[in-house]
Amino acid sequence: MNAPHSAKVAGIDSTVPSPAHTVASAAPGTCPAAPQSATYTADTAETADTANVTDRPGTPCAPGALLQDRLAGWVSDLTTLHELTERLVRTDSLADGLQELLRAGAVLVGARRGLVTLEPADGLGPDTTVGLGLARADLGHIETVPRDALPHGRILDGLPVGEGGLAEPDLFAEKLLDPRHREVAARLGYAASYALPLSAESSASTGAAGSTGDNERAERTARLGAAVWFYDEPAEPDARQRHLAGLYTRYAAPHLARLLEVERTRASMATLAEELLPSRLPRVPGVQLAARHRTGPRGGGDWYDALPLPDAALGLAVGSVTGAGPSAVAAMGRLRASLRAYAVMEGEDPVAVLSDLELLLRLTEPARSATALFGYCEPALRRITLAGAGHSPPLLIGQRRTEYAETSVSAPLGMLACWEAPSVEVQAEPGETVLLYTDGLLHRTGGPADRAFARLHAAAAGVPRAARQDPDAVAEHVLRTVLPDGRAEADSEEDVVLLAVRFD
Incomplete structure (x- = not known):
């Protein structure tokens, strides 16, 4: 008579070696030691043995108990693997995934x-x-x-x-x-x-069927x-x-x-976005410049620019294109390049610059909209003539005041059949800094708009007096205060741009 076959259990690989607790031979009619399973702790990699106190070596064994013990070991191992792989697939960054691999392997x-x-x-x-x-x-x-x-x-x-x-x-x-x-x-x-x-x-590619060998x-x-x-x-x-x-x-x-x-x-997206932004800020007598840029994981469309213009003037711009990913980054690059051309031709009229940019956007990027803020800066007069399209107002930071500049309310570019809004003048005092920023700085806080504006104002007002002499220190302090606990560096769908302009 042939020996009976072991019952097949769904999900059990018959090639898996016997569990450790069944490898040792047991005396006829006695049960082996109770199974041991590895218990995973999320915070520390450690093993804990659990034993069934009712099954002890040397006790009489019912028919099929050895098979049941073996199946229990397989189920325990599969459960452990399932729990470990479930923890792994919940990781969403390479660093977290590698750490989880090490913990589970340990x-x-x-x-x-x-x-x-x-x-x-x-x-x-x-x-x-x-x-x-x-x-x-x-x-x-x-x-x-x-x-x-x-x-x-x-x-x-x-x-x-x-x-x-x-x-x-x-x-x-x-x-x-x-x-x-x-x-x-x-x-x-x-x-x-x-x-x-x-x-x-x-x-x-695997090639044609039947032509793939061991080497391939x-x-x-x-x-x-x-x-x-x-x-x-x-x-x-x-x-x-x-x-x-x-x-x-x-x-x-x-x-x-x-x-x-x-x-x-x-x-790649971060590198591409950085390459489309200024590699260095220009040196213009009468002002000092500093910038901060944080790109989201998918790559966004926020940009900044500062370019010298005729008559010792300076063109300043910040803006954001809707969307994310390669297409948004490419659109940002095209829009920024076009704005530079318009600024060189008619930079002394910021409204005309944004009007031309809006027409270009509507003709070439009909499915997109964009916010933008362009300023014609005259360092000798410590004056900036601004035009904004759906953009947040700049912030003036000085020894005696910290306030938002009053700008006209306007729609983003590409939202209306014909965009137009009046320009405003911002007059700075010696030693004051004008801070331009994109909405990503406010959105990344995760709070309502009014609270985000209040947090930004409080961060600017709290810049130490010694740091106010350096626009780079001002931008860094504002960024780290508005976005504490690593949120300035953490992954977010929102890009962040700050451009600080300090007048001598």
Whole structure:
């Protein structure tokens, strides 16, 4: 009679090795030890053993109890993997994703510290190293070890690695261990390591059906980097820990690859936006200039400009194009270039400059609108003639006053059949600063408009007296005060632009 087959359970991979608690043989008619499961803690990577006190080794075992125990182990492992991958997919930045990978891997392999080195095979970056339980100085010490002496370094150099990863169970027992590696391991207090590669399927085409061989399949596997975990004592993960860690990294790699592409897109959009803005501000007698620009993750359409004009004058502009992404950045570049041309031709009349810009926008970008503020600055007279289209009023910051300049109410460009609004003159005193800004500064506060304006006014009024002599210090103080707790640098859909003009 043939032996009965084990029942198939949905979601269970029959190739998964037996759980650790069933590997040890049990005496006939007795139950093995109760299953152990890894419990994940969100704040710290640690394992906690849980045992069923009713099932003890040596107690009589009912028929099928061994199979039930094995199934319970598989379910426990699948539940752990599910929880860890769920936490990973909720990360929305590359830095958070790498940290979550390290924490989850430490849980699965029973380690306390580790690092992941991101080094995409396409060479496009970003190349970075993130540590878990390792300070920046510790990472620096590890980087002094020759690359081929480190397990993750050998992986990055293309050393073939099986599904089991690269384990070094006792570093100090290895006679061929690199002396520098031995020194660093002793300094940092780790005695063993376990490393795994991070690879994801590339987006290259697979070619004709049936013509793809093993080499081509290997080429389509794009290396992202490598992760390594460190043990304080000689140790190595067992077969099941290796299997679970391998499964997790295979699940994690595609998500990290997507986060990598998002990070690259953000960097590209920020670079493109910066390249479309002035590389440096002009030096004009009688005024000092400073600017701040923060780009959103998708790339926005906020801009600023300052260009010398005839008769020792200066053209000042800030503005914003609706939308986000590459198209908005491109539209911003076109609009800014056009405004520069109009400013050179008729800059002494800001209303005419914005009227021409509105006509161009309506003809070439009919689906967009834009806000803009253009000022014709005469440094010798400490005077700025302003025209605004749906834009927030500038702010005057001096020793005796901090107030918004009164500007006429007007619609954004592209909203009306024919835009027109009167200009206003802003007369500054010696030592005063005129602050131009885009609405993103107000929107990024997350509060109502009136509160945002009040916060901006309070931040400007609170600029230290010594800092008011430097427009760069004024802009920095206002930005950090209006957007505290890192919100000036944090990702936001809103761009932020500040242009500070201080009169001597």
